[in-house]
Amino acid sequence: MAGDLGGQGLHDALVILGAAGVVIPAFARLRISPVIGFILVGVAIGPAGLGSLANGHPWLETITIDDRGRIEPFAEIGILMLLFGIGLELSFRRLWAMRGRVFGLGGLQMLATGLVLSCGLMLIGALEPLPAAILGLALAMSSTAIVMPLTGTVSATGQVAFAILLLQDLSLIPLLLVLDAKSGTGALLTVLVGGLAVIAGLLLVGRFLLPRLFAQAARTKSPELFLAISLLVVMLASIATGSVGLGAAAGALIAGLLIAETDYHAEVEVITAPLRGLALGIFLITVGMRLDLGALYAAWPQLLAATAAVLLIKAAVIFSLLRFHRSRLATAVETGLLMASPSELTLIVLSGAFAAGVLSASTAAFWTLVTALGLTLTPLLAALGRRMARRVDPQSLASGVSDTSGVTLIFGFGRVGRIIADMMAEHGRPYVAVDGDIDCVAAAREQGYKVIFGDVARGDAVERFGLSEAAAVVLTMDDPVLTVRLSKDIRVACPELSIVARARDGAHAAQLYRAGATDAVPETMEGSLQMSEAILVDIGVAMGPVIASIHEKRSQLRAQIREAGELAEEPALGRRR
Numbered sequence: 001m002a003g004d005l006g007g008q009g010l011h012d013a014l015v016i017l018g019a020a021g022v023v024i025p026a027f028a029r030l031r032i033s034p035v036i037g038f039i040l041v042g043v044a045i046g047p048a049g050l051g052s053l054a055n056g057h058p059w060l061e062t063i064t065i066d067d068r069g070r071i072e073p074f075a076e077i078g079i080l081m082l083l084f085g086i087g088l089e090l091s092f093r094r095l096w097a098m099r100g101r102v103f104g105l106g107g108l109q110m111l112a113t114g115l116v117l118s119c120g121l122m123l124i125g126a127l128e129p130l131p132a133a134i135l136g137l138a139l140a141m142s143s144t145a146i147v148m149p150l151t152g153t154v155s156a157t158g159q160v161a162f163a164i165l166l167l168q169d170l171s172l173i174p175l176l177l178v179l180d181a182k183s184g185t186g187a188l189l190t191v192l193v194g195g196l197a198v199i200a201g202l203l204l205v206g207r208f209l210l211p212r213l214f215a216q217a218a219r220t221k222s223p224e225l226f227l228a229i230s231l232l233v234v235m236l237a238s239i240a241t242g243s244v245g246l247g248a249a250a251g252a253l254i255a256g257l258l259i260a261e262t263d264y265h266a267e268v269e270v271i272t273a274p275l276r277g278l279a280l281g282i283f284l285i286t287v288g289m290r291l292d293l294g295a296l297y298a299a300w301p302q303l304l305a306a307t308a309a310v311l312l313i314k315a316a317v318i319f320s321l322l323r324f325h326r327s328r329l330a331t332a333v334e335t336g337l338l339m340a341s342p343s344e345l346t347l348i349v350l351s352g353a354f355a356a357g358v359l360s361a362s363t364a365a366f367w368t369l370v371t372a373l374g375l376t377l378t379p380l381l382a383a384l385g386r387r388m389a390r391r392v393d394p395q396s397l398a399s400g401v402s403d404t405s406g407v408t409l410i411f412g413f414g415r416v417g418r419i420i421a422d423m424m425a426e427h428g429r430p431y432v433a434v435d436g437d438i439d440c441v442a443a444a445r446e447q448g449y450k451v452i453f454g455d456v457a458r459g460d461a462v463e464r465f466g467l468s469e470a471a472a473v474v475l476t477m478d479d480p481v482l483t484v485r486l487s488k489d490i491r492v493a494c495p496e497l498s499i500v501a502r503a504r505d506g507a508h509a510a511q512l513y514r515a516g517a518t519d520a521v522p523e524t525m526e527g528s529l530q531m532s533e534a535i536l537v538d539i540g541v542a543m544g545p546v547i548a549s550i551h552e553k554r555s556q557l558r559a560q561i562r563e564a565g566e567l568a569e570e571p572a573l574g575r576r577r
Contacts, residue, residue, distance in 0.1 A: 012070050015063060019045055020281040039376045042288020046071070049293070050266045071286045078283030079348060080252040082145050084234050085276040086169045087256015088269055089148075089162075098163055105160070105325055106167025113140035113317045117310070131358050135367060137175060138349035139310050141168045142339035143378055145280050150338070150382045157334045157389075160327060164318070164339065169253065172345050176247045179352040194244035199254065202237055206258030214264040218438035218453060226271045230259060251350055263441065263453045266465075283344060287372050290347075295369060299377050303366070307373045311381070315340040330389035337385030341374035405469045407432055411456050411486070412476035413444055418503055420474055421449055434465060457482055472498035475517075480508050491516025509561045525557055 019041045026037065043049050051066035065071060095102060113129055118136030121127045127135065144165045151158040177195060210233065217225040234255045241251035259268050296303060315543035323329070347368060354364040408424060410417045413435035424431040435441050436455040444451040454465065456477070467473055467490060475483045483501050501517040503509035509520035532553075536546045 012036060012065055012074070016071075016074055016282055016285055017278075018063075020278060039288040039291075039372070041151075042285035043291050043293070044284075044288075044290030046291070048289075048291060059143050065289065066220030071289045075286040075347075076248070076280050078286060079249055079344065080234065080238060082283060082344060083169075083172075083249050083252040084230075084256040085272070085279075086144050087253045087258075088260050088265060088272075089144075089166075089256075092257065092261060093193075095166065098166070101160070101163035102166045105321065106164045109140035109164050109318055109321055110137065110167055110171055112312055112321065116313055116317060120309070120313070127363070131353070131363070133535075134175070134179070134358055135309050135363075137171070138346045138353070139342050139371075140314070141171075141343035141345045141349075142314075143341060143343040143345075143375060144169055145283070145344055146341075146375065146378045147338055147382075150379065151414075152268055156532075157331050157338065157385075160322065160331060160335050161339060168343065168345070170255065172348065173246065173250045175349055176250055179349070179356040179358065190245075192444045195241070195250075198240050198244050198246070202251075202254055202258065204239060206261065210258060210507070211262050211264075212389065214262055214268075215438050218267075218436075221436070221455070223271050226267055227275070230255075230268050230272055233259060247352065251318075261453055263438075263445075266452065282374070282440070287344075287347070287375055291372050292365075292369065292370055295365070299366070303369055303373065306366070306370045307377075310342065310370065310374065311340040311377070321340045329392050333392055334385035334389040337381045337388065338378075340381055341378045342371040342376070346371045350572050356577050406430060406471050409434065409465055409467060409470050409473045410476060410557065411450050411473065412502075413437075413440055413449070414476065414478065416476040417474070418444070418449070420476065429471075432465075456486065467497060468494055470497065472500065475499065475501040477502070480504055480511075480534055484508075485510050487512055487515035487517045506557075506561050513562050519558075520561065521559070525554070 002487065022041065045064045047053060047066050049064070051064035052062050054060040054064050054066045091514075114133070114137040116136075117139050118129075118132040121132040122129060122134060125138075138537070142161075142165060147161055148158075151161055177192065210229075213229050214226070217229055234252050236251075237255040237258070238248035238251035241254065241356055242248040259265055315336040318339055319332045322332035322335055337398060350359065350364050350368055350371070353359040354361060359367075390521060408431045410424075410431055411434040412432040413421070417433055417435070421431055421433055432448060433444070433449060433451040434454040434456055435444075435451060436453070436457070438453055441451050441453045456465075457479075473490060475486055477483055483503075486502055487499055490497060499511045499517045500517075500519045500521065503512055503520045503522040505522050506525065509525075511519035511521045533546055533550050536549075
């Protein structure tokens with residue numbers, strides 16, 4: 001029996017992973033959002049699609065799943081990783097910095113939308129007050145997992161959406177707490193006390209233990225160790241919160257928050273990104289598998305009416321709140337449509353409400369279908385929102401400001417990087433330095449430097465460190481190959497960005513110019529010029545003429561290096577032709 005279950009579980013895992021592997025490249029090639037692809041593939045291979053034909057056609061069993069109960073473990077894994085990713089985006093510092101928008105605008109949106117939807121459900125006589133309130137708040141949520149990849153956090157729409165989504169994600173914990181403890185005051189008190197104790201314990205462990213664990217991983221320079229520690233934190237936090245009635249999902253969210261508070265969150269985000277992306281795909285496939293085509297056909301007028309009502313109410317409430325907060329018309333229109341659909345968290349609340357006896361099986365199933373339909377429509381609503389925003393306000397295309405806007409990024413914080421940081425501070429220019437040596441980062445931070453831990457050799461540095469919005473980037477690493485590669489990658493992604501790179505000698509500087517560096521500074525040349533300046537002043541030459549001649553010589557040498565780089569590039573271009 002165990003062997004059969006194990007074999008069945010392996011088969012289901014291969015079907016879902018295989019479907020994800022087909023969707024991502026196929027829809028990327030067609031330039032269609034993979035969100036729709038994942039859901040449609042889930043419908044196709046699920047119990048309501050080809051899975052329903054597996055009994056009559058045995059060969060279909062190898063590529064389908066015909067039992068909805070078997071997809072639940074995969075949905076839970078996907079949800080846990082999604083919430084972990086949400087936690088990584090949050091961090092208490094970020095919440096505090098955005099507290100006005102998060103708890104003001106986000107709180108108003110959650111309460112206003114939930115109230116309108118709840119009242120509507122009670123007015124049509126569908127539900128009693130408690131179930132209507134829970135369902136209204138669940139439907140008030142929007143999909144972080146789908147919305148944020150569509151909009152990002154740089155545009156005005158993205159920043160507003162992100163603030164609202166943060167509050168929605170945080171509200172999951174009290175909702176789960178109420179559902180798990182709804183049986184009585186004593187149970188509520190027990191869960192509340194136990195939950196607060198567990199959360200406090202996790203915060204203490206995260207504050208004192210996690211930085212030390214990740215510091216050891218940083219010293220080993222092992223991405224596998226970073227991944228293992230991250231997954232261990234998710235697992236332990238989920239078990240801890242689940243044991244006191246808060247649910248495993250709350251633990252995954254808290255695990256992300258704890259890691260977001262460390263200096264290593266950027267590395268964890270990069271290392272876990274493929275896993276979180278796969279988790280999103282798995283979750284969306286299971287959403288498609290939940291769609292019962294027979295039920296859709298039997299009750300399609302009610303389902304379409306309910307979905308349309310939810311979308312219209314949410315879009316109208318969000319639009320009104322944003323206009324009340326004096327957001328631009330285009331931002332309000334786009335954000336309202338973008339966030340009109342329910343969320344993956346809605347499915348979690350529906351499942352919890354059914355388990356707690358708050359919602360009947362038929363009610364939970366109906367609104368699960370509505371949520372799945374809404375999730376499927378999110379990319380289309382986002383595209384419609386962008387088009388309408390451009391139509392109502394053609395001047396609204398200016399993007400917002402990211403955290404690195406106007407900041408100079410210094411890659412490498414050895415002796416060269418430290419001097420550059422000193423000079424930036426001397427002239428009141430903002431900078432952030434990035435270094436892969438955790439001991440160096442810790443020492444520099446103690447001395448007041450703005451340094452973060454990060455391995456610029458791994459992952460996409462442009463996206464990870466916000467180079468598209470930076471004022472300039474300085475490459476000070478003592479690694480000539482890496483410096484040339486980074487210069488090429490950054491220049492391709494950011495054609496207008498100023499790139500100043502450290503070079504070992506003239507030949508290396510010529511390579512850097514060919515790679516796209518704005519300025520390449522050879523150490524040998526600068527050392528020779530400084531020695532020349534010192535000896536000339538020491539033997540009695542006036543400082544003014546010496547400095548002028550040094551500047552002239554530097555310009556002459558740089559011109560020669562640039563010319564050498566251009567001449568070396570021409571034969572290569574000829575060979576490529």
